[in-house]
Amino acid sequence: MYSPLLSVSHQPSTIRHCSVCLVRDVVSQAIIVTRILYALPTWGCFLSKELSGRIDVYLKRCYRYGFSSKIECIDTLFDTPYVELLSKMLSSGHCLHDI
Numbered sequence: 001m002y003s004p005l006l007s008v009s010h011q012p013s014t015i016r017h018c019s020v021c022l023v024r025d026v027v028s029q030a031i032i033v034t035r036i037l038y039a040l041p042t043w044g045c046f047l048s049k050e051l052s053g054r055i056d057v058y059l060k061r062c063y064r065y066g067f068s069s070k071i072e073c074i075d076t077l078f079d080t081p082y083v084e085l086l087s088k089m090l091s092s093g094h095c096l097h098d099i
Helices: 010-046 049-064 074-090
Strands: none
């Protein structure tokens, strides 16, 4: 019985498509999101609602056009490092636990 899904001719194009999506995601994370994360601790508290909305629209557009595998949000990007640091500080093995 012949199945087009199991056909050898369809597998390479599917693998190529998946690898292209993965490369797009890695490149967008490496270029766009890391640049935002690099500068966010410095200017993040000075963002107005208008500017954070514009950045959110840009990040959603990256997702819509396939450059990112998930929708990023500027508020989540801003809060995540602080929440992670606080949760690590609360563990007894962390060097900042006594402070």
